[in-house]
Amino acid sequence: MLDYITSYLGMNTTPGQAGNIFWAVVYILIVFGGVSVAVMAMNWLERKALAHFQIRLGPMRVGPHGLLQPIADAIKLMTKEDIIPEQADKFVFWIAPLIILCASFTVYIVIPFGPTHAITDMNIGILFMLGVSSLSVLGVVMAGWSSNSHYPLLGSLRSSAQMISYEIAMGLAVLSAVLMTSLNKSGTGTLSMIGIVEAQQQQHIWFAFKFFPLGFVALVIFAIAMVAETNRAPFDLPEAESELTAGFHTEYSGLRWSLFMLGEYAAMIAVSSIAVTLWLGGWMRPFPSTLTGETWDLVFSLIPGFLFLALALIAFIGVVRMPKHPYFRIQTMGLAGFAAVLGLIGLILFVPPVRERIQDIFWFIAKVAAFMYLYIWYRATFPRYRFDQLMRVGWKVLLPISIGVLIVTAILGVAF
Amino acid sequence: MTDPKAYLSHLELGEKDETFLDSNELIINMGPQHPATHGVLRVVLKLDGEKVLGAECVIGYLHRGVEKIAENRTYTMFNPYVDRMDYVAAVSNGLGYCEAVEKLLNIEAPARAKYIRVILTELNRLTSHQLWLGTHALDIGAMTPLFYTFRDREEILKIFEKYCGARLTTHAFRIGGCQYETYDGFERDVKKFIDEVPPKIDEYEELLTTNRIWVERTQGVGKISAADCKALGVTGPVLRASGVKWDLRKAQPYAAYSDFDFEIPTGVNGDTYDRYLVRMEEMRQSLRIIRQAVERIPEGPIMAKVPKVIKPPVGEIYHSIEAPKGELGYFIVSDGSTQPYRVRVRPPSFVNLQALDLMVRGQLVADVIAVIGTLDIVLGEVDR
């Protein structure tokens, strides 16, 4: 038994491929738990960053700088009354958020956080991701229809049209990246997520910069399409607050509503991961081929630790600047504890074995986080597109460009 | 000019709901509880998919019978009530009413009072436009301008609060002049404000004016021609954005407006984008007026000789001013007693709202939101 459990550890592959169920389950728990925590953190960050964009403070009351706000929100949502409209189709109404949640979480099975840090590596990895994430449209359509109300219906009509349209441009952009994998002279191309990153490693270039500006254009197309796919500003028409109140989830409340939110944020992280994997070198550290040598390896592997120490320092400065009033004592202590935890994590990250294992994951997450920040930035800056404009951008701008990119990539690939 | 009959839409509201899935036409009820109807406006939309075939406004949810109240109050007692109509531009309402009664009494406010009135009214125009910009942008999906405009609106409200103790329903003016002399440092505060605010207006514009999504969402949306504006009685920035250079402050100057030098911004296309530009420019022009007024404010009394009991002679008067939303008129009939026999308010929002149907025909649902926003209505004034 113990042998079975440890049999994976020596292997140079993912638990799914090793067929080791124990480690696969552990990985699944870690990844899903991590994603849930990331969603909560994202929730806090979005509110905080958006607030600072808008010269406000954002959540400040629950915990130091509102750090515990997501937890308070979660508790509130869970204890809220769960309303199902009388005229709703109960079964469909009930199952719709679950479909969205399942679709957006299942995607994480193939996301490679590192060469071996993935639940499994599928031969059709990218195809699997696109396929499963396209299932979330079903959840949206079902939610809108089953609510038996005008606004949700309009919202779901909009979102299904929108998601299907942008999936095409997105798929073509992905294809051009997949084509690039097969252009290494060494072998054939691959659809596997790990394989794609490895191809970038072998070719010594992130696909975003390959055949410049082709790869970059494909990345931009994908980055636009993924915002539309996840129904976020400026493409948040399905839930356009000022037009359709809340779109397809107008009639949802409490826990069910929070499942939608969980699904939405999980999907945002998932599509950002695809973008990072396909174009930004996945788990690779920046400049893997220009800044080579042991010194640089060491420098880059120390960055995670220093980053956490810096965060701890910021938190500590926050502790010092807390008002010295008995009322704030608990908050101050909490923030100090938080700073201590951050510092401890930073110190642990300096330990060589941990450092080696963790830095892939760190770089991957850092790149995803950049995309998440973009999401927030868009939301603070852009007004909302109108539906016909959205369709025009999707079909008349993104689609032709992505077809062009695909064709030129193929030609260049044959030529070189 | 086209046939005015073409503007009149009357949807059959009695259609059965169950058929809507079957047919292409669907009737949707926007409001009275809707985040983008700026209060309790209910718009019944007839849609073909997302295209609007017609819109009918159902109003009156906020009706308080202001005109009836006026008949049962004395002239002075009615003064605070007018603030409750267009509550985001309460000072303008008060100015219109006080000037109308003064005209009826055939008295004139002293010069200093007139200047104070101009300063406060123009500041109020800024708050109104800022509120409009924030909510309009929010309706179109841009969240951030709302917070920027509210930050700067706050400064004006602070001046109001220092001047008369109230922020929103100020009751700033009295019949015959002003109740309060300016507080110490009033001029300094106002000057500081007008020095600080132009870069902030640039900041709003930076976020929106050249933003491609904003331009696409507003250009060509809710177009209305000058002829249609006149036929529908639409006034204010909406009329000016259609290319009519008409502003009551210039056309029939009241208060001290004839003393100041300012431009009337006009648009060309009469679409939502032009109305946006016109209002942005109006903010700058207001600042210009305020600057001149603060620099030239004369010394002297602030209250004319007004009898203790206001009993205007028998007669009728119509007086209108350029409120932030358009022509705000008061028609007052006096029977010689202490109470007005009849007060009729000509609310700009009410008349402008009538153009909604014409402006949204053939547009999309999302444009209805933009058009309601660009009309800049206040339901307190629509329903009175």
Added chain:
Amino acid sequence: MAWDSTTVARFKKQYGSGLRESSTYLGQNYMVVDSTIANEVLQILHDEEAFDYCVDLTAVHYPQREKQFDLLWILYSFERNERLRIKTMIADGESFPSSTSIWATTDWLEREVFDMFGIKFDGHPDLKRILLPEDWQGHPLRKDYGIIQQDEQWVKINLGIESGQ
């Protein structure tokens, strides 16, 4: 104070005694015309005298008079930068031709007058209450309608309370 101008002269010539009065009060011009010719006068003012903007339409109730209502149009001409009030008197229950075909803006204004005073306008495309609920009884801006009076029945049925006061 009497008021004279080319416009007035023209109407005087055309209608004679139909034009009851033309005066200026506090610098504001108004004409009182017979209710039978009022609509024609409005039409001419719009078509030929360039009063292209109907600022307001309202009514005043004088219960003691035989013709109880003053109907008032406040007009404005962009071209001439001039305001003009047209006033006519009609009796209770009498209807008046709608001017929506002259100025589209009078659509809602007429509805409001109907709502508040109960004056009917013939030819109005959709004359119904605008501010008050559709099945409300009474017209509140008439002088015989007390300030705390309300449609008790409507309040009871629709709001479920005994009285709104």
Added chain:
Amino acid sequence: MQPVATTFFFYFLSGLTLISAVLVITRKNAVHSALALILGLIAQANLYLMLYAPFVAGVQIILYAGGIMVLFLFVIMLVNLERTQKEGQFNKQWLVGFLAAGALGVLFVAVYLKGKDLFPAFAAAPVESNNTQLVGDMLYGQYMFAFEIASLLLLVAIIGAVVMAKKRI
């Protein structure tokens, strides 16, 4: 990838496919039928996975479950469901249907019995890792002509749909 509990999954997925297929024709609510169909399609995709055909499985999910069925739902949502709920579920020709189904069943059994020898008892599992590449090679090699004809056919269908949908071009 080592197969795990193959037999169980095979029967489980087959059962799921059959049950959802029955639900598709017995549900009165068209939306429920469509949802059952989606379930069936996903179960089928998993059967493909068990056959070491991950590419076909992925395409099945993207195209059928994620694309075509969403359009189905789209259309169904816009029609009046209340009328269909009142109408009779099966029409009177059940006898014909029964006979046709019986004949088809007999045909299947006959093919199975007669042609048993044609299939090898145990097919060597293809290497999973290059399944997708093999599909690509075949489509663009051996079956190039058929593939291009199919795409041409689809193009014709698209143009036809556009012509029919748009009154004025």
